[in-house]
Amino acid sequence: MSTATESRPSNVEYVEVTTPRVHNLHHVEVLTPKPDESLDFFTRVLGLHETHREGQSVYLRGAGEWARYSTKLTEAGAPGLGHMAWQVAEPDQVQGWARRLKEAGVEHKFEDGGTRFAQGETLSFTGPFGHRTELFYDFERYEDPNPSALLSQPMKFPTPGIGARRLDHLNITAANVDEARDWYSDVLGFKLREAARTPEGDIGVWMSVTSQVHDLAIMRDGMGERGRLHHIAYYLDTPETLLRAADTFVEEGTPIDAGPGKHGLTQAFFIYVFEPGGNRVELFSGGYPIHGPDWKPIIWDGAAIEKAIVWYGGQLPDTFFNIAT
Numbered sequence: 001m002s003t004a005t006e007s008r009p010s011n012v013e014y015v016e017v018t019t020p021r022v023h024n025l026h027h028v029e030v031l032t033p034k035p036d037e038s039l040d041f042f043t044r045v046l047g048l049h050e051t052h053r054e055g056q057s058v059y060l061r062g063a064g065e066w067a068r069y070s071t072k073l074t075e076a077g078a079p080g081l082g083h084m085a086w087q088v089a090e091p092d093q094v095q096g097w098a099r100r101l102k103e104a105g106v107e108h109k110f111e112d113g114g115t116r117f118a119q120g121e122t123l124s125f126t127g128p129f130g131h132r133t134e135l136f137y138d139f140e141r142y143e144d145p146n147p148s149a150l151l152s153q154p155m156k157f158p159t160p161g162i163g164a165r166r167l168d169h170l171n172i173t174a175a176n177v178d179e180a181r182d183w184y185s186d187v188l189g190f191k192l193r194e195a196a197r198t199p200e201g202d203i204g205v206w207m208s209v210t211s212q213v214h215d216l217a218i219m220r221d222g223m224g225e226r227g228r229l230h231h232i233a234y235y236l237d238t239p240e241t242l243l244r245a246a247d248t249f250v251e252e253g254t255p256i257d258a259g260p261g262k263h264g265l266t267q268a269f270f271i272y273v274f275e276p277g278g279n280r281v282e283l284f285s286g287g288y289p290i291h292g293p294d295w296k297p298i299i300w301d302g303a304a305i306e307k308a309i310v311w312y313g314g315q316l317p318d319t320f321f322n323i324a325t
């Protein structure tokens, strides 16, 4: 019997690779001045499931999510983003990120595991564009009391409402998109996938840390304000499900901001609505995967920008470009 032995060329040095990496979007805290109405929307209409309540917050998850929550709905005086939370690639990288943020001059603090519901040791900071952010590795998984026999499903179908499957991405705003793009890329390691570019600078960028075309989008804040949310997006399995969702929104009297339609950017099949608290929520299907390390960012500029924004479907309303929370 032969034994596997390590053969190592003499000119190769094995070194410890400890580069910290943001791995995936984990959850988003959404602030609402109308907690009861927002909760009704996120559960009965969107189809998320309530898993926990604490203080002024309700914790929610989609039927396709393995974690105990992806959405934290918190009562507040005004709508907006409470924070966004990203899982890092390895347990020890929470410490690695602290060093990286220190080098980048970003104030940050540690919270012990258990300080936040279902969440391990956490590094939290407010990014230079005003968005509260958490980085952590450990998170409790959801265990369904009556699990699906389809073992790759976290729970049985059907799910209520339109059945939003999982949190997909979020879109934040910044006064200077070029600076935000460079910071998220240079400091947090996001890869630029697509951009809408004018001679005066980028008006929107679509970036990811996963093989999705975007986990995070950043658009120009028309008011020049900091820390605002343009929308959070949930994934639906097919465009057909999204068209069904449009029927539900009309039935429910949910204000539709834009869509259904398709963006050239990211090949997103979309509909945007306003939840009762005033935050914009997108239902998203489509997109495309990116697997190689050598992606060349898609730049939409000049006459191409029109197709980038609307591939088909009606023009986007002014509210889409003017309202953020």
Ligand SMILES: [Fe+2]
Pocket (backbone or CB within 6 Å): 169, 170, 171, 217, 231, 233, 282, 284
């Ligand atoms: Fe989006």
